[in-house]
Amino acid sequence: MAEKKKFLLRIDExxxxxxxxxxxxxxxxxxxxxxxxxxxxxxxxxxLPQKADDKDNPTKPNP
Structure with missing residues (x-):
């Protein structure tokens, strides 16, 4: 699993x-x-950039 970036988000209540x-x-x-x-x-x-495996198979539909 890819590492996830952590950040603080300020949001209206x-x-x-x-x-x-x-x-x-x-x-x-x-x-x-x-x-x-x-x-x-x-x-x-x-x-959103395509994943490497999606680029190799252009006929694969995006979910």
Whole structure:
């Protein structure tokens, strides 16, 4: 598993509360929910670099 970068995130209380509820609904931790949302947004915008194994197989659909 790849090493994960740690950093401090300051966030509005109302946003945190909404994320907390959403994460619970999806059975995730708040950290996992934020990572999921960021990953999804990056994929949709085309800003997430492809993994090396995905580059080797261009016919493989992106999840």
């Amino acid at each position: 109302k946003i945190y509360a909404a994320l907390e509820k959403w994460a619970a609904d999806d059975m995730r931790s708040i950290n996992a929910q934020i990572e999921f949302l960021l990953n999804d947004a990056l994929k949709k915008s085309g800003r």
